[in-house]
Amino acid sequence: MNRAAIIDAGLFAALVAVALVAQAAGEPFVITLATKAAIFALAGVGLNLVLGYGGLVSFGHAAFFGIGGYVAGILASHAMSGAPVATFPFTMQGTNEMLAIWPMAMAVAGLVALAIGALSLRTSGVYFIMVTLAFAQMLYYFAISWPAYGGEDGLSFYVRNTFPGLNTFDPIQFFAIVAVLLGLALGLSALIVRSRFGLALRAARAAPGRAVAVGIRPFGIRLTAFVISGMITGLAGALYADLNRFVSPAMLSWHMSGEIMVFVILGGVGRLAGPLAGAGAYILLEHLLGGVSEYWQALLGLLLLVIVLFAPGGIVGMLNGGRGR
Amino acid sequence: MNGPILEVEGLQKSFGALKATDEVTLDLRPGEIHALIGPNGAGKSTLIKLITGEIAADAGRIRFEGQAIDTVDAAGRARLGLARSFQVSQLVPDFTALENVMLAVQGASGESFRFLRPALADPALTEPAAFHLAHAGLSGRERVAAAALSHGERRRLEIAMALAMRPRAFLLDEPMAGMGADGARDLTALLSDLRTEAPILLVEHDMDAVFALADRVSVLVYGRVIATGSVAEIRADPEVRRSYLGEEA
Ligand SMILES: Nc1ncnc2c1ncn2[C@@H]1O[C@H](COP(=O)(O)OP(=O)(O)OP(=O)(O)O)[C@@H](O)[C@H]1O
Ligand SMILES: [Mg+2]
Numbered sequence: 376m377n378r379a380a381i382i383d384a385g386l387f388a389a390l391v392a393v394a395l396v397a398q399a400a401g402e403p404f405v406i407t408l409a410t411k412a413a414i415f416a417l418a419g420v421g422l423n424l425v426l427g428y429g430g431l432v433s434f435g436h437a438a439f440f441g442i443g444g445y446v447a448g449i450l451a452s453h454a455m456s457g458a459p460v461a462t463f464p465f466t467m468q469g470t471n472e473m474l475a476i477w478p479m480a481m482a483v484a485g486l487v488a489l490a491i492g493a494l495s496l497r498t499s500g501v502y503f504i505m506v507t508l509a510f511a512q513m514l515y516y517f518a519i520s521w522p523a524y525g526g527e528d529g530l531s532f533y534v535r536n537t538f539p540g541l542n543t544f545d546p547i548q549f550f551a552i553v554a555v556l557l558g559l560a561l562g563l564s565a566l567i568v569r570s571r572f573g574l575a576l577r578a579a580r581a582a583p584g585r586a587v588a589v590g591i592r593p594f595g596i597r598l599t600a601f602v603i604s605g606m607i608t609g610l611a612g613a614l615y616a617d618l619n620r621f622v623s624p625a626m627l628s629w630h631m632s633g634e635i636m637v638f639v640i641l642g643g644v645g646r647l648a649g650p651l652a653g654a655g656a657y658i659l660l661e662h663l664l665g666g667v668s669e670y671w672q673a674l675l676g677l678l679l680l681v682i683v684l685f686a687p688g689g690i691v692g693m694l695n696g697g698r699g700r
Numbered sequence: 701m702n703g704p705i706l707e708v709e710g711l712q713k714s715f716g717a718l719k720a721t722d723e724v725t726l727d728l729r730p731g732e733i734h735a736l737i738g739p740n741g742a743g744k745s746t747l748i749k750l751i752t753g754e755i756a757a758d759a760g761r762i763r764f765e766g767q768a769i770d771t772v773d774a775a776g777r778a779r780l781g782l783a784r785s786f787q788v789s790q791l792v793p794d795f796t797a798l799e800n801v802m803l804a805v806q807g808a809s810g811e812s813f814r815f816l817r818p819a820l821a822d823p824a825l826t827e828p829a830a831f832h833l834a835h836a837g838l839s840g841r842e843r844v845a846a847a848a849l850s851h852g853e854r855r856r857l858e859i860a861m862a863l864a865m866r867p868r869a870f871l872l873d874e875p876m877a878g879m880g881a882d883g884a885r886d887l888t889a890l891l892s893d894l895r896t897e898a899p900i901l902l903v904e905h906d907m908d909a910v911f912a913l914a915d916r917v918s919v920l921v922y923g924r925v926i927a928t929g930s931v932a933e934i935r936a937d938p939e940v941r942r943s944y945l946g947e948e949a
Contacts, residue, residue: 566816574819575812578792585790589807590778
């Protein structure tokens with residue numbers, strides 16, 4: 376293993392260790408914090424694929440996070456009430472099975488990513504940032520004005536969804552589910568980045584003219600990455616809804632897009648475990664400073680500024696001594 | 701096939717009031733090096749970009765291996781077998797030399813939608829890439845990042861990437877730009893061999909190289925081809941001497 380891989384594995388091990396120690400010490404709240412960090416990290420892993428490796432600054436990833444959350448919330452609330460989700464073109468019942476909810480959340484997030492990507496990827500630079508933001512805000516306002524699922528107030532579903540053989544109410548068991556999914560997502564992105572597809576994606580960022588000159592169309596490559604990215608962030612959203620047993624338009628808001636971006640930038644853009652380091656640091660800061668002052672986000676902003684100016688490789692970059700990826 | 705590989709007919713391109721390409725007609729025949737010379741700003745790079753499809757022509761036709769390619773996009777033309785090198789190196793700086801050439805092999809293969817297998821563990825990419833790197837004189841430099849290569853090595857990497865496309869025609873835009881005399885001499889030998897793989901449309905300012913390599917020469921001035929002929933014909937052409945060679949003598 377090279378140094379970068381050791382850092383990635385170490386960060387993941389640290390997350391798991393925090394949860395295990397908290398379990399041993401009888402601190403379920405800390406386990407919940409670790410779970411939240413893992414879910415945010417997962418959302419960031421999705422964004423990192425396009426932002427870090429594709430150079431596509433999406434300011435609209437809350438759309439996928441929120442869609443994942445709403446899919447989970449809507450299916451769960453229908454499972455609770457017994458009313459079908461849809462009766463046309465076919466009857467669809469709600470469910471509280473995570474194994475049914477996840478693929479659905481990923482599929483819907485992926486489809487929306489396909490539509491948003493197909494339109495926004497025709498622009499670049501600051502226009503791309505604005506177009507992705509605009510689409511996410513459209514969904515945000517739609518959720519606010521859609522009374523069937525709570526509108527502005529959001530949607531609670533009281534009972535956490537189920538996973539065969541596990542008690543999802545037990546914090547450490549729910550953490551285990553989230554950690555395994557995060558590990559899988561990290562492994563998948565490690566593979567994707569090194570694959571032929573990853574080669575094309577990274578080339579399309581660093582030298583788009585060259586990519587075209589060797590016969591690679593950046594649009595299709597980027598769109599595919601955008602869809603995969605949206606699906607991963609959508610899965611994170613479904614888990615986040617389950618963590619809180621609540622979903623609201625806030626998950627779709629531009630604040631959320633900004634937060635996901637902060638995880639990636641803080642941790643290290645285009646570093647495999649960057650989102651994990653970033654989300655972990657974010658949760659830690661929120662927990663430590665949030666109690667001290669309401670203005671902890673100003674401190675976060677300062678930290679972000681320092682990182683961007685002096686350590687563009689983020690936390691992972693610093694751990695790696697400023698070396699390559 | 702005995703006809704020309706590449707035929708350009710009546711090609712026009714204006715940037716505002718500037719006619720960068722003015723009714724250009726030329727062809728590229730199997731086995732030849734066709735040099736395109738002309739003063740700075742004559743429209744040589746523009747012509748290459750029109751042929752590759754990077755920019756769209758205002759008028760005119762391009763046929764490649766007998767087939768009209770005017771509606772084919774740049775990536776499609778590359779896959780048909782039109783390989784270009786850039787006047788200003790366009791490499792992926794944080795890729796190694798090998799990865800840059802692998803990218804070219806991959807692009808030509810048309811198989812970029814593979815997600816799981818590490819590209820570096822794919823012999824269908826690494827083996828041809830290493831072979832073409834060696835052909836371009838970069839053995840031993842496979843694992844060096846493109847950004848860390850010397851200028852001359854980057855020029856060679858450009859050639860290796862074009863070679864890796866296994867093209868039907870090369871479009872080389874000043875491959876020797878910025879190289880020293882030794883480097884230029886080595887590269888001249890390399891290009892001379894290359895024409896047996898595929899014909900070369902060669903834009904070059906280095907007249908020693910052009911006169912040593914070219915089977916035919918076209919002279920471009922203000923976007924117009926003012927003469928096409930053998931090296932001897934071009935050297936003797938009074939208009940060429942006045943408008944281009946003269947300024948060098
Ligand atoms: N995208 C563009 N927009 C406007 N003008 C352009 C553009 N590209 C090229 N030109 C102009 O077209 C003319 C031809 O440029 P081109 O780069 O083709 O010349 P060249 O023969 O390759 O020159 P050099 O020997 O310096 O490389 C120049 O006057 C240039 O300024
Ligand atoms: Mg030029």
